Amino acid sequence: NAGVTQTPKFQVLKTGQSMTLQCAQDMNHNSMYWYRQDPGMGLRLIYYSASEGTTDKGEVPNGYNVSRLNKREFSLRLESAAPSQTSVYFCASRGGTADTQYFGPGTRLTVL
Amino acid sequence: QQQVKQSPQSLIVQKGGISIINCAYENTAFDYFPWYQQFPGKGPALLIAIRPDVSEKKEGRFTISFNKSAKQFSLHIMDSQPGDSATYFCAASKGWYDKIIFGKGTRLHILP
Numbered sequence: 001n002a003g004v005t006q007t008p009k010f011q012v013l014k015t016g017q018s019m020t021l022q023c024a025q026d027m028n029h030n031s032m033y034w035y036r037q038d039p040g041m042g043l044r045l046i047y048y049s050a051s052e053g054t055t056d057k058g059e060v061p062n063g064y065n066v067s068r069l070n071k072r073e074f075s076l077r078l079e080s081a082a083p084s085q086t087s088v089y090f091c092a093s094r095g096g097t098a099d100t101q102y103f104g105p106g107t108r109l110t111v112l
Numbered sequence: 113q114q115q116v117k118q119s120p121q122s123l124i125v126q127k128g129g130i131s132i133i134n135c136a137y138e139n140t141a142f143d144y145f146p147w148y149q150q151f152p153g154k155g156p157a158l159l160i161a162i163r164p165d166v167s168e169k170k171e172g173r174f175t176i177s178f179n180k181s182a183k184q185f186s187l188h189i190m191d192s193q194p195g196d197s198a199t200y201f202c203a204a205s206k207g208w209y210d211k212i213i214f215g216k217g218t219r220l221h222i223l224p
Contacts, residue, residue: 004155033211042118042201042216043156050210058211090155094212099144101212103155 002026004104006091012110013081021076021089021107029095029102032074034058034066036087037106043090049074081111115139116204118215126223131189133218135202138183142204146212147176147187150199159200160187192222 007022025032033048035058045058047066055066063085065077074093078085088108094101117136125131135145146161162169162176162185169176175188189196199219205212 031210035214040121040216043214045211045213048211056211059213092155100158100161101146103157105155106153 004091004093004102006089006104006107008107009105010108012112013078014112015082017081018077018079019081020078021091021109022073023075023091023104024073025091025093025102026072027093027095027102028071029093030071031094032068033092033094033101034064034074034076035090035092036060036085037090038087046076046089081109083111085109086111115213116202116215118202118218120218121216122219122221124221124223125192127192127194129192129222131192131196131220131222132186133200133202133220134184134186135204135215136182136184137204139204139206140183141206143207144205144212145176145178145185146203146205147174148201148203148214150201150217156201189220192220194222194224196220197222 004025030051034046035043044060049055049068052071067075088106090106091104147159148156149159150156160171160174173190178185199217201217202215203212
């Protein structure tokens with residue numbers, strides 16, 4: 001039982017490049033989330049998926065797209081990376097009888 | 113508009129003392145109030161959570177106090193230990209499996 005896994009752990013991009021951050025959970029949770037964390041800004045919600053087949057914008061969706069591939073997987077895509085997207089990205093899933101949200105270990109992204 | 117306001121930004125407490133972190137919210141539809149603990153280089157982890165049908169919840173040295181009329185809730189860490197040094201986030205959500213909105217975090221340092 002791995003919980004929430006994210007790949008890659010680290011990534012350096014040049015401005016304008018694209019990439020996809022991968023996230024998977026093995027807890028059979030319906031809801032999945034993508035956050036970014038910047039110093040002094042806390043965790044800001046980018047997109048979330050309340051259930052398989054649905055996605056909704058969060059607080060800071062501009063410049064990102066998501067895909068809920070199936071119940072386990074929720075990917076985040078940067079089509080044209082910008083330096084302002086330098087951040088730590090966390091994926092999370094939520095569910096179970098205790099309605100607990102679990103976070104992945106994070107992806108540290110630098111855009112030059 | 114910041115939906116969950118957290119204070120203080122940073123806090124220094126002597127070992128054995130009481131650490132208190134406060135949060136305020138605006139949306140009266142929120143019905144789930146978790147606190148998360150984050151160590152450097154790690155994802156946030158759920159510490160303790162409360163729903164508005166109770167005014168206090170205690171788990172070990174950690175207590176949430178909830179004031180529905182004032183739309184405020186706080187985390188108390190009793191007998192604070194150096195191992196409690198971390199960043200703490202309050203959060204709020206409405207309904208099961210809905211998006212969770214985070215405060216900006218409090219960096220807690222416990223002096224040995």
